[in-house]
Amino acid sequence: HTYTKLNSCPVLPPHFPLSPWKGERDRVRGKLGFTLVELLVVLVILAALSGLATVSFIQSFQSRSLDHFLKELTFYLRYVQSEAIEEGAIHKLVSDEERGTLLDFVQDASDGGFKPVKHVLAKSFQKRKKFLIRLKEGKEIYFLPDGVMSRNELRVFEGGEELAAV
16 A cells, blocks of 8 residues: 655555454444444343243243142142041031132031131131132032041132132
């Protein structure tokens, strides 16, 4: 390349690169960085990905919540059955259709009537939770002292939709 000296300062032709590194010339002109459109595209992609991740997380959490409730319900049924055997008395679970809860009663040996059971597990299913419980047939399940229980099916609902049966 040829150049001429003016006041001891070289004058370079316009096509002559300032630096061997690409981008150095753009930095001098102020063109290094991202455009607003590029930044908006990246933000839209990140928002879409985070939305998908949130939906996936919520579905996973709801699934675990239902599984946990079904395990608690199964445990409670086994507990009532073991109480009937241990006490030698008939227990019955009654479905409160309006509230979607279960009420536990034990047969009184003196008069043959049923009295409400007062223990922590019974109280937990007497409170309305996220899920509603209804019986398929009738309104009661009986647990006899010999370990036998009457046949029925507990159905679990959420928002009017049946989710599971025990």
